[in-house]
Amino acid sequence: xxxxxxxxxxxxWEGNTGIGRLYKEVLNKMPLNTSCSFIKSDLKVGNPLSPxxxxxxxxxxxxxxxxxxxxxxxxxxxxxxxxxxxxLMHLYYYSGFHRFxxxxxxxxxxxxxxxxxxxxxxxxxxxxDLLGIPASLIKVxxxxxDRSFFESGxxxxxxxxxxxxxxxxxxxxxIPAMLTAFxxxxxxxxxxxxxxxxxxxxxxxxxxKLQINDRVKFLGFIPEKDLPKLYREAHATMFVSLMExxxxxxxxxxxxxxPVLTSSISSLxxxxxxxxxxxxxxxxxxxxxxxxxxxxDGDFYLQCVSNGIVRAQQFSWEKTAHQTWDTILS
Numbered sequence: 404x405x406x407x408x409x410x411x412x413x414x415x416w417e418g419n420t421g422i423g424r425l426y427k428e429v430l431n432k433m434p435l436n437t438s439c440s441f442i443k444s445d446l447k448v449g450n451p452l453s454p455x456x457x458x459x460x461x462x463x464x465x466x467x468x469x470x471x472x473x474x475x476x477x478x479x480x481x482x483x484x485x486x487x488x489x490x491l492m493h494l495y496y497y498s499g500f501h502r503f504x505x506x507x508x509x510x511x512x513x514x515x516x517x518x519x520x521x522x523x524x525x526x527x528x529x530x531x532d533l534l535g536i537p538a539s540l541i542k543v544x545x546x547x548x549d550r551s552f553f554e555s556g557x558x559x560x561x562x563x564x565x566x567x568x569x570x571x572x573x574x575x576x577x578i579p580a581m582l583t584a585f586x587x588x589x590x591x592x593x594x595x596x597x598x599x600x601x602x603x604x605x606x607x608x609x610x611x612k613l614q615i616n617d618r619v620k621f622l623g624f625i626p627e628k629d630l631p632k633l634y635r636e637a638h639a640t641m642f643v644s645l646m647e648x649x650x651x652x653x654x655x656x657x658x659x660x661x662p663v664l665t666s667s668i669s670s671l672x673x674x675x676x677x678x679x680x681x682x683x684x685x686x687x688x689x690x691x692x693x694x695x696x697x698x699x700d701g702d703f704y705l706q707c708v709s710n711g712i713v714r715a716q717q718f719s720w721e722k723t724a725h726q727t728w729d730t731i732l733s
Contacts, residue, residue, distance in 0.1 A: 407436050408732055411466035411482070413457060414441045415448045416473050419627070421651050422489060425546060425723070426472040432724035437732065440464055451504065454478035454512055468517070470731050476512040483517040485731050487544075490522075490648030490670075491529045496574050510534040518730050520544050522649040525670035542730050545674075546649050547720030552631045552658035553712070561620070565597040566664075566694065567637035567656075569625070572600065575646045577666075577684050579609055584690030585641075586613040590698040594618070594638070599625050634659035639697045642671070643684045650674050654718050657711030662704055664693045678714035680707065 412430070416422045433439060442460050446453050457477035461469040461484065469477055469484035474493075476486045493501040513519055513534070519541050521527050527543050530536040566585065570576055578598070585596045597620045602610075610619050625633060634640060640656035646669045653674050656663045663679040665671045672681050680697060682689040697704055 407438055408468065409438050409440065409464075409466045410731060411440050411442065411461050411464045411469050413448075413469075413471040413475065415444070415446075416471070419624075421546070421649070422473045422487075424651070425487070428547065428720040429472065429724045429727050432721065432728070434728050434732065437728070440466065448473070448475055451508075454508065468731055474509060476509065476516060478512055480515070485516060485518045485520065486513075487520040487522070488513075488526065488530060488648075490526055490646065491533055492573070492575060492646060492648075494533060495646060506534065510536065514540075516540060518542050518733075520727065520730060522546055523670035523673055525673055526648045542726075544723055544726045544730070545718055546651055546654075547723040548651075548654045548658045548715055548718045549631075549720060551628075552634065552655050552715070554631065555635075561595065561597065561636070563593045563595050564591075564638045565595045565620070565636075567633065567640045567661075568596070568598045568642065569630070569633075569640070569652045569655075570599065570642070570644075572603065572606075575644055577643055577645050578606065580684065580687055580690060581641050581643055582606070582609055582615070582619070583613060584643075584687045584694060585618075586615045587687065588691040588694040588698075590695060592618065594698070595620050596641070597622055597637070599623075630655065631659055634661050637661050639664055639694075641694075642666070643682060643690050643693075644669070644671065645684050647671055647674075653679060654715045658715035660708050660712060662697055662707035662711060664690070664697060676710075676714045678707065678710035 416426045444456050453475050455478050458480040461477050461480050461482045466482055469482050471486040474488050477484055493505045527541045531538050595618045599622050602621045634656045639662045642652045642665045644666050650671050653663050665675055665679045666684040667681040680693050682693040
């Protein structure tokens, strides 16, 4: 190995997602003694042929190490490789083919990795228990939160108080239960539930059924620069997911000084610590009670604000990137 380490990176994860954010933060903080080249392919990240393509390009690159910010490892790779597995959602919320592919292909290829990074102790336990990955092969590196979320500022998104959800619409996000709980919660009717993204047919039908059309607002695409202000003005953030590998909105909201109602299962209690209100995501009544507590209990609310800011300060992208590069270059 020369004095400068050559890393070949899978860039197909770049984009406006949690994985895309990790990719950007790690690459932006590349050490001085490192050079990067990039996989070039039109194959989508989930294409079953991706591992073979990655292995071929890594072997031909002359790189010292291969790195991917998410779950797709290379096959027949002579280059030491490191990749990140954020969660095992594919085993629960995707097709039978996805489950087969993860258990038989990804799990076997993972055994050849130099190191596997994951984003929580919960996800590490899943990798060990469900895929049979040796614990010694797995390194937990938490995601971070940008410093902009800690900054004060003003922005008037709504004249009415709102509860906020930021994220996609996958089944694990539990949005129907959150909407139902919001509709049933004994809180002032001027509160609205604001969600990122556009309205879809399924949610529209549920909103009609719950008769809360005038209390739900879809925010469309939210530019990254607007997120801190959006969190900051919310009364609370709702992130009562059924399963998460990490849950970026939890720490982003807490950093913004906005309390979080989240789930008592998967990685979310680990990430939230004692700074969020954790409830059973499978019980609509528990979610409703959580909403009511954050609206009516002023002392508890202020304690969540204070604890949340302290908790969020334990996470930073600088720490994430530093630990990731240490793992890649070790």
